[in-house]
Amino acid sequence: MTVEDESGPRVERSLPESGRMERVAPLIRRRIAPNGGPFTATGTCTYVVGQDRVAIIDPGPDDPGHIAALLDDLGPERVEAIVVTHTHRDHSPGARLLAARTGAPIVGCGPHRAACALPEADALFSGDHVMAWNTTIVAPPDGEMRAYMASLEKLRGRTETTYWPGHGGPVQEPARLVRCLIGHRRQREAAIRARLAAGDTRIPEVVAAIYQGLDPRLRGAAALSVFAHLEDLVGRGLVACDGPPRLDATYAPA
Structure with missing residues (x-):
């Protein structure tokens, strides 16, 4: 499954057809x-x-x-x-x-x-x-x-x-x-850390800020992507969490 906004490295505009x-x-x-x-x-x-x-x-x-x-x-x-x-x-x-x-x-x-x-x-x-x-x-x-x-x-x-x-x-x-x-991915990580530094503490807030204009059908996937970055950042000691990393946790700069 895939999800990113237009700032991602999308290089292909035409897609092959199914059914043959x-x-x-x-x-x-x-x-x-x-x-x-x-x-x-x-x-x-x-x-x-x-x-x-x-x-x-x-x-x-x-x-x-x-x-x-x-x-x-x-x-x-x-x-x-x-x-x-x-x-x-x-x-x-x-x-x-x-x-x-x-x-x-x-x-x-x-x-x-x-x-x-x-x-x-x-x-x-x-x-x-x-x-x-x-x-x-x-x-x-x-x-x-x-x-x-x-x-x-x-x-x-x-x-x-x-x-x-x-x-x-x-x-x-x-x-x-x-x-x-x-x-x-490194840019996305930096954007997430910047949002935490700006005062965002929850994943939905971060998603709303860095995935502007995203298809609503992909918001859940975007939240999971942000969660994956936060899980990694917590593991590396760069972000603090109010317990084990999870979708509904509160996050802050370490």
């Missing part, structure tokens, strides 16, 4: 599930890797129609592996449906593991970690800001030239975008 199989690279095809929305762009990207004997990455939500259409596209090709980048409900439930139809094993489905790479295509399948259409929401308790930032730092050392994300189109300059994402 498209070859996006010599070894990669993509069909987007029909679950578009404010958190999923035009839908979850399901990738087919290989030819004749293929792997499927992120079969998507619990949608028999999407799985049936995917298998119709493949025709006589054999599905030999089903890979899940992470266990969000818009990425992983379709794996069971696809496994039941094909007998293929499900692999790589531990909670929120790093996505898989394809050296032959100089590509990395980045799931919800890095996307071109918007930034990722880090929502406790499933997400932790410190771990997310550390995982972005790990990407600095990778050399792939294209990322294929879980939503939206490809990331064509991933090193540049990763740098922008890290910078944006």
